[in-house]
Amino acid sequence: MRGLEKFRMAxxxxxxxxxETARLSDELQFHLDQQIKENLARGMSAEEARYAALRxxxxxxxxxxxxxxxxSWNWMEKFLRDxxxxxxxxxxxPGFALTAILVMALxxxxxxxxxxxxxxxxxxxxPFRDPNHLVMVYEHFRADNxxxxxxxxxxGDFNDWRKQTHGFxxxxxxxxxxxxxxxxxxxxxxxxxxxxxxWNLFSLLGAPMALGRAFLPExxxxxxxxxxxxxxxxxxxxxxxxxxxxxxxxxxxxxxxLVVGVLPRWFTYPEARVQLWVxxxxxxTPETILKHDMHQSRVVARVxxxxxxxxxxxxxxxxQYQLHLANASAPVAEDVRIRxxxxxxxxxxxxxxxxxxxxxxxxxxxxxLNVSNLLVARSATKRKELSVRGALGGSRLxxxxxxxxxxxxxxxxxxxxxxxxxxxxxxxxxxxWQALPRAxxxxxxxxxxxxxxxxxFVTALLAGLLPAISSTGSxxxxxxxxxxxxxxxxxxxxxxxxxxxxxxxxLTVVLLVSAGLLFKSFLHLRTSNLGCATDxxxxxxxxxxxxxxxxPEKVIAFHEGILERVRRLPGVVAAGLVSTPxxxxxxxxxxxxxxxxxxxxxxxxxxxxxxxVDPGYFSAIQIPLIRGRFFTNQERLDHYRYTVISKMFxxxxxxxxxxxxxxxxxxLTNTTYEIIGVVGDVPWNVAQPIRSTxxxxxxxxxxxxxxxxxxxxxxxxxxxxxxxxxxxxLDPALPVSDVLTMEQIVGxxxxxxxxxxxxxxxxxxxxxxxxxxxxxxxxxxxxxxxxTEIGIRVALGAQRGEVLRLVLMDGLGPVLVGLVIGIAGGxxxxxxxxxILYGTKPLDVGVFVIMTGTLLLTALLACALPALRxxxxxxxxxxxxx
Amino acid sequence: xxxxxxxxxxxxxxxILKTISFEPQHGWAIAKRIQQIxxxxxxxxxxxxxxxxxxxxxxxxxxxxxxxxESGRQAKFYSLTAAGRAQMEREKENWSRLSAAIxxxxxxx
Numbered sequence: 001m002r003g004l005e006k007f008r009m010a011x012x013x014x015x016x017x018x019x020e021t022a023r024l025s026d027e028l029q030f031h032l033d034q035q036i037k038e039n040l041a042r043g044m045s046a047e048e049a050r051y052a053a054l055r056x057x058x059x060x061x062x063x064x065x066x067x068x069x070x071x072s073w074n075w076m077e078k079f080l081r082d083x084x085x086x087x088x089x090x091x092x093x094p095g096f097a098l099t100a101i102l103v104m105a106l107x108x109x110x111x112x113x114x115x116x117x118x119x120x121x122x123x124x125x126x127p128f129r130d131p132n133h134l135v136m137v138y139e140h141f142r143a144d145n146x147x148x149x150x151x152x153x154x155x156g157d158f159n160d161w162r163k164q165t166h167g168f169x170x171x172x173x174x175x176x177x178x179x180x181x182x183x184x185x186x187x188x189x190x191x192x193x194x195x196x197x198x199w200n201l202f203s204l205l206g207a208p209m210a211l212g213r214a215f216l217p218e219x220x221x222x223x224x225x226x227x228x229x230x231x232x233x234x235x236x237x238x239x240x241x242x243x244x245x246x247x248x249x250x251x252x253x254x255x256x257x258l259v260v261g262v263l264p265r266w267f268t269y270p271e272a273r274v275q276l277w278v279x280x281x282x283x284x285t286p287e288t289i290l291k292h293d294m295h296q297s298r299v300v301a302r303v304x305x306x307x308x309x310x311x312x313x314x315x316x317x318x319x320q321y322q323l324h325l326a327n328a329s330a331p332v333a334e335d336v337r338i339r340x341x342x343x344x345x346x347x348x349x350x351x352x353x354x355x356x357x358x359x360x361x362x363x364x365x366x367x368x369l370n371v372s373n374l375l376v377a378r379s380a381t382k383r384k385e386l387s388v389r390g391a392l393g394g395s396r397l398x399x400x401x402x403x404x405x406x407x408x409x410x411x412x413x414x415x416x417x418x419x420x421x422x423x424x425x426x427x428x429x430x431x432x433w434q435a436l437p438r439a440x441x442x443x444x445x446x447x448x449x450x451x452x453x454x455x456x457f458v459t460a461l462l463a464g465l466l467p468a469i470s471s472t473g474s475x476x477x478x479x480x481x482x483x484x485x486x487x488x489x490x491x492x493x494x495x496x497x498x499x500x501x502x503x504x505x506x507l508t509v510v511l512l513v514s515a516g517l518l519f520k521s522f523l524h525l526r527t528s529n530l531g532c533a534t535d536x537x538x539x540x541x542x543x544x545x546x547x548x549x550x551x552p553e554k555v556i557a558f559h560e561g562i563l564e565r566v567r568r569l570p571g572v573v574a575a576g577l578v579s580t581p582x583x584x585x586x587x588x589x590x591x592x593x594x595x596x597x598x599x600x601x602x603x604x605x606x607x608x609x610x611x612x613v614d615p616g617y618f619s620a621i622q623i624p625l626i627r628g629r630f631f632t633n634q635e636r637l638d639h640y641r642y643t644v645i646s647k648m649f650x651x652x653x654x655x656x657x658x659x660x661x662x663x664x665x666x667x668l669t670n671t672t673y674e675i676i677g678v679v680g681d682v683p684w685n686v687a688q689p690i691r692s693t694x695x696x697x698x699x700x701x702x703x704x705x706x707x708x709x710x711x712x713x714x715x716x717x718x719x720x721x722x723x724x725x726x727x728x729x730l731d732p733a734l735p736v737s738d739v740l741t742m743e744q745i746v747g748x749x750x751x752x753x754x755x756x757x758x759x760x761x762x763x764x765x766x767x768x769x770x771x772x773x774x775x776x777x778x779x780x781x782x783x784x785x786x787x788t789e790i791g792i793r794v795a796l797g798a799q800r801g802e803v804l805r806l807v808l809m810d811g812l813g814p815v816l817v818g819l820v821i822g823i824a825g826g827x828x829x830x831x832x833x834x835x836i837l838y839g840t841k842p843l844d845v846g847v848f849v850i851m852t853g854t855l856l857l858t859a860l861l862a863c864a865l866p867a868l869r870x871x872x873x874x875x876x877x878x879x880x881x882x
Numbered sequence: 883x884x885x886x887x888x889x890x891x892x893x894x895x896x897x898i899l900k901t902i903s904f905e906p907q908h909g910w911a912i913a914k915r916i917q918q919i920x921x922x923x924x925x926x927x928x929x930x931x932x933x934x935x936x937x938x939x940x941x942x943x944x945x946x947x948x949x950x951x952e953s954g955r956q957a958k959f960y961s962l963t964a965a966g967r968a969q970m971e972r973e974k975e976n977w978s979r980l981s982a983a984i985x986x987x988x989x990x991x
Contacts, residue, residue: 002941002942002943002963002964002965003942004942005942005945005963005965006940006941006942009939009940009942013940023948023958024932024936026956026958027908027909027932027957027958028929028932030908030909030910030951030955030956030957030958031909031910031913031928031929031932033955034910034953035910035928037953056927056928057927057928057929058927058928058929058930059929060929063929063930063932063933064932066930066932066933067932067933067935067936068936069933070933070936070937070940071936071940072940
């Protein structure tokens with residue numbers, strides 16, 4: 001009942017506030033009139049009656065306000081009044097308002113974007129069942145202390161772990177593999193990225209099939225019937241989302257596979273690229289599945305409730321040590337290492353993303369400081385007004401609230417604009433940052449929206465509180481006492497501004513230095529000589545299905561046939577074949593021994609990356625010959641036991657001697673190869689250190705995967721279609737993939753570096769701009785404040801140069817202090833980002849000098865304008881200014 | 883007559899509620915009536931009645947309604963709501979307890 005009544009009043013007060021206000025006046029007037037009438041009846045004169053009535057009644061305006069203050073929505077009315085006042089103040093200086101809003105929009109927008117990405121990639125739990133209980137288990141060689149020391153697991157080790165240890169609830173293994181996918185009826189062939197997973201992988205992760213079923217244990221056996229599970233993406237894209245695909249066959253590498261299940265849409269592990277899954281064992285032979293030295297699988301384990309992951313790993317480690325002892329001559333690790341599954345997925349972007357988030361946070365802080373600084377300047381001009389209002393009884397809280405409204409308005413407007421910007425920016429980043437894992441999980445949701453709104457209010461508080469408090473401080477009355485012809489301006493306010501400015505400069509220096517280092521290391525990556533041709537080179541990959549190409553002769557026939565056809569194409573300068581081009585990534589590595597250098601004892605056996613090439617490859621891509629010779633057409637078929645090694649291999653294992661004619665024995669296959677040549681080093685991954693490499697003749701016919709490398713006279717991409725046509729002419733059912741120029745390969749592997757370096761540089765430049773605006777603003781204000789003083793100085797004979805110096809020093813003081821703090825901070829930051837710098841020292845003197853120089857120059861320019869204006873002051877004019 | 887005693891803090895609400903419990907009254911009449919009934923001892927500063935009336939109205943204890951007054955002019959008449967009547971009883975009880983307690987102390991001394 002009473003609730004209803006209260007609600008009625010609340011509605012009345014909300015919607016009929018104006019009418020109610022008028023009625024309140026009427027009500028009070030009625031009372032007064034009644035009293036006056038009574039007084040008149042008592043025989044008072046008209047004037048006397050009015051005064052007596054007012055005396056008895058009290059001050060009507062005060063009482064009206066008091067009555068109104070009891071009304072509901074009073075807080076809103078107050079807020080609206082502040083808002084109106086704030087809008088009006090901002091409208092009076094649209095330049096300032098616009099600058100501040102844009103500054104905040106950039107800051108809030110960039111921070112929101114980065115937060116969205118960081119949350120989706122680093123913070124959001126994986127969509128699996130109890131993802132916190134999932135860890136990855138790797139083999140660990142005790143001698144391997146560079147990097148993370150995590151080695152892929154051999155199938156034999158995995159099987160033994162799973163059978164003989166009980167610390168984990170279960171373990172599953174997978175490795176990637178690609179397939180040529182065709183339908184039953186020779187439909188358009190395509191190369192798809194697939195993976196082989198043990199039968200229990202999906203149940204271990206907690207991913208029930210959307211359609212059909214997962215693998216059965218008996219299907220995960222070497223030689224079992226071929227079955228395949230499709231991802232939702234492939235199911236929709238290639239098979240039109242038709243559920244009748246379950247139970248039908250598709251062809252992978254021309255072998256028929258029975259489709260048994262379709263994964264749910266959300267399942268994109270280990271990355272969205274993987275399109276289909278086959279049973280783990282189906283990718284091995286009865287021999288290879290027992291191997292303990294074929295490091296190629298990833299192992300996921302689920303921790304038992306109540307058992308720590310470390311304890312479970314210890315048990316596996318103990319078993320692994322036994323395996324190591326049992327296979328003493330082979331590279332079998334002594335121990336294992338674990339890491340959470342999420343860390344495993346994001347390891348390459350964790351540091352860059354964290355650095356970016358910090359950078360964008362710095363930029364936002366600088367933006368806040370800047371707006372704060374500008375507000376301090378404006379509050380100084382309103383000092384008289386505030387003093388008067390304070391003296392008349394305006395409560396300090398009211399005055400602070402009023403000032404805060406202004407910064408709130410700026411931040412809300414900026415925030416709205418910023419969030420709109422960030423929507424676009426996030427989308428753009430998620431689609432263009434190729435190396436970003438979990439990019440499909442990036443989207444704006446409630447948490448992000450909440451974060452953005454929170455950010456708006458925090459920035460408003462940060463930007464507004466300091467100026468508001470300082471301008472309404474205890475000195476409120478001194479504002480009244482200050483003579484109108486004040487000479488020095490308010491010293492304390494200038495100090496506050498200088499402190500803000502120093503902080504701004506210091507942060508900017510930190511950002512500039514970090515950006516400089518990252519950019520230098522990125523440039524280093526991009527422009528460093530790869531050791532081979534990168535301009536005008538086209539690459540294109542194909543994999544010959546082993547069913548048709550079942551003899552080495554057939555394989556060679558295709559390899560040589562396609563090379564001959566491509567070399568005849570107009571515009572082709574040279575062409576060659578390689579299993580994986582430079583920068584194309586990891587392919588394989590082999591542990592080897594050197595018969596001429598029998599090692600007496602080793603912990604971690606020597607290993608090298610391997611590549612297979614045709615005789616023309618090195619000259620086609622311009623990898624220089626250092627010693628010996630390249631392959632010839634003679635090294636083919638059974639006559640294949642020759643190898644060309646890279647310079648690093650030669651330097652490391654044959655220091656001070658000629659490796660030509662020496663031998664290398666591959667442990668896994670127990671084959672010995674004669675070294676016939678030494679060639680220059682090329683990286684296997686542009687962003688990783690170079691490794692020793694062995695090249696084998698592709699004409700052995702053992703390698704069915706190959707990449708055609710074509711050096712062209714003109715634009716290499718123009719040759720993409722002609723080369724593909726040649727492939728189709730030889731084998732119409734053979735798909736090609738990874739049609740890329742060398743430049744694209746390099747760009748792809750440096751995508752993360754490119755993004756983080758360019759983004760941080762952009763943030764740093766914006767911050768520099770902000771700092772310059774701040775500096776200019778402060779100095780202009782100081783000059784205006786000191787105009788009379790400067791006038792007196794000039795009148796008393798000060799030289800223009802002296803005035804110039806005076807003002808310049810005033811502005812450059814905080815800059816220099818900020819610079820020193822910033823350099824110290826920059827050195828600390830540089831050490832923190834050490835792990836993502838390539839070929840660049842954290843304390844690169846050049847970068848520090850250039851960046852601080854840039855800042856100093858910018859600061860000097862920002863200071864010069866107000867200083868010049870000060871030095872041109874006419875004394876008479878200055879003294880006449882009120 | 884000496885200076886009218888100040889209203890005991892917090893009793894104004896009770897006085898107002900009691901005054902309008904018989905029939906709806908406008909502010910002027912409420913002030914007059916409090917003065918008359920209490921034999922001119924309790925003198926409300928007339929104006930301070932209005933903030934109190936508006937507070938009570940916001941809280942849903944009284945309800946204001948514009949109607950013609952005895953002089954023919956429009957005036958705002960306040961009447962007690964059901965909740966207001968309950969509130970009046972509560973305040974009356976409070977007051978009795980308080981005055982009894984004060985009496986005890988004063989008489990006992």
